[in-house]
Amino acid sequence: MEIRLLRPDDAEIYKELRIEGLKKNPEAFGSSYEEEAGRPPEVYGERFRGDNSFHYGAFENGELIGVVSLVRDTGLKMKHRSNIYAMYVTESARMNGVGKSLVSKAVETARSWEGVEQIHLAVMSENTPAKKLYASFGFEVYGKERHALKIDGKYYDEDLMALYL
Numbered sequence: 141m142e143i144r145l146l147r148p149d150d151a152e153i154y155k156e157l158r159i160e161g162l163k164k165n166p167e168a169f170g171s172s173y174e175e176e177a178g179r180p181p182e183v184y185g186e187r188f189r190g191d192n193s194f195h196y197g198a199f200e201n202g203e204l205i206g207v208v209s210l211v212r213d214t215g216l217k218m219k220h221r222s223n224i225y226a227m228y229v230t231e232s233a234r235m236n237g238v239g240k241s242l243v244s245k246a247v248e249t250a251r252s253w254e255g256v257e258q259i260h261l262a263v264m265s266e267n268t269p270a271k272k273l274y275a276s277f278g279f280e281v282y283g284k285e286r287h288a289l290k291i292d293g294k295y296y297d298e299d300l301m302a303l304y305l
Contacts, residue, residue: 141198141199141200141205141237141238141241142198142199142200143196143197143198143199143241143242143245144196144197144199145188145194145195145196145197146188146195146196146197146207147185147188148182148185148186148188148189149185150185150188150197150204151181151182151183151184151185151188152181153204154181154184154188154195154197154204154207155176155179155181155184156204157204157207157228157230158176158184158207158226158228159173159176159177160228160230161228162176164231165228166291167264167289167291167296168228168263168264168267168270169226169228170289187209190211192211192212192213192214193209193210193211193212194209194210194211194246194249195207195208195209195210195226196208196209196210196242196245196246198229198233198238198241198242200233205229205230205232205233205238206228206229206230206233206238206239206242207226207227207228207242208224208225208226208227208228208242208243208245208246209224209225209226209227210222210223210224210225210246210249210250210259211223211225212250212253212256219255219256220255220256220257220258221256221257221258221259221260222250222253222256222258222259222260223259223260223261224243224246224259224260224261225261227239227242227243227261227270229242234269235269239270239273240273240276243273243274243277244277246259247259247277247303250305251305256305257304257305258302258303258304258305259279259302259303259305260300260301260302261274261279261300261301261302262285262288262298262299262300262301263298263299263301264289264296264297264298264299265284265296265297265298265299266296266297271299271301274301274303275301277303278303278304279301279302279303280301280302280303281299281300281301282300282301282302283299283300284297284298284299284300285297285298285300
């Protein structure tokens with residue numbers, strides 16, 4: 141398995157994996173399939189060029205099997221923080237260390253940024269495997285957002301977690 145930064149020419153395969161995640165686990169993302177299905181891949185390619193964000197992909201035999209995004213806050217009062225977003229690993233690659241490798245890379249990157257003191261993320265409250273993964277890196281739950289997402293009339297709570305570096 142190879143973990144590397146995604147490049148603009150990875151935009152098409154990223155979009156395919158993102159759409160898969162939005163279809164299979166809609167409760168895990170703030171975005172929806174309906175919002176992103178028509179979005180051109182170039183939008184993602186532009187994100188991969190950002191100065192304050194890193195988008196990592198896990199590749200096995202040339203196939204993208206997992207992704208994670210790390211974004212640094214840039215506001216004067218918030219630049220000590222970074223955020224993990226858009227974490228997804230294909231069903232067939234789960235429980236094989238892919239997620240752990242992706243989170244490890246994101247944490248390593250955040251630690252390398254001068255002045256970053258904490259990493260934040262939100263995870264569906266019922267997603268026990270993901271919460272255990274994050275806790276293994278030292279992330280702690282500091283709050284719960286009730287009814288964070290509403291999908292087809294059903295509410296989903298999110299646990300807010302942080303790692304203090």
